[in-house]
Amino acid sequence: MPEKASSRGSGAKKGAPKYQNKFAYTHNRGSKTTKKILAAPVDGLCKRCTDQVMWRKQYRKYKPLTTPKKCVACEQKKVTKAYHVLCDGCANEKGVCAKCMEAEEIVEGHNPKTSQQRVKEQQELEQKLASMRERQRRSYLRKLRRGDIVAADIPDVCNSDDDFEYTDSEGEDEEEDEEEGDGDEE
Template sequence: MPEKVSTRGSGAKKGPQKYQNEFAYTHNKGSKTTQKIMALPVDGLCRRCTDQVLWRKQYRKYKPLTVAKKCVSCQLKKVKKAYHVMCDGCARDKGVCAKCMESSKIVEGNNQKTSQERLKEEQELEQKLASMRERERRSYLRKLERGDIVVADVPNVGESDDDFVFSDSDDDDGLDSCESDADK
């Protein structure tokens, strides 16, 4: 049998892809599937594979597994993450990427919290916010929105917010210096 021969003669190079993705796909924000896909952790992969999977999520190309796949190392149906070819245990033991099986530096994934842990944290946050004074609550929510603080940094009840501490000595010093300039 003759081998297949390339139809592109004399090593001619292939051009760039026809349609370049110039702007990010906007997900349907109300879609439950999109929310589930975006919540899935991306861990146990090298930098290159992590970027590929994150790109798939961003442009809505990611297709999660419905049934566990067979691991290429242990031959058991233990692969539960899409685009992985090795189960987490085998990949960790061998120190390789679970997608490309290369022994490069593995990117540590975001430690995704379970829904129970998130629910518990939200309830604790609501309790602490309810016990705060209005001024402290608004200040805290503003800082949280700006990203200055993390949800875990909720001040305890009774702690005052240092951003709003006014001292009389600062005001008196400012008046004295203005009066002395005016008197001269």
């Protein structure tokens, strides 16, 4: 009998990977490396490459450069951003993506927040904190330090008393209503 040949021909696809990233990775809150990685701007890349680098950041696959790399065009150690093959000067000069080197539309800096936005958010935070009660302010700041909430998630609790339960006064009113009702029935 002839030996069995492989059922899969050369170049045939294997199928989906066993483990797929279906949900975002939960970053270590206190890690200095994570803060550095998330704060690093993604610029000088086309849309496709920007999405790839942002995916790496989101799923904790991004590895920052420790030393500058050699630029493919000028052959000097000027590449300081991870996954780039061209330095910023050569990429701007040629008008190409610094990662894939294709002449496509370059996405302008994909830094989540500019300095003006940060200052504006800081001012809004200070205004909201000033309008909160002491107990609410301390509770909010404690949750912020622990990392349970983000600074942008400021609750609008200045005028709401949802946290307080006035059971004493409500309980007395209910007892009075019951007493009046008992007397009418006899």
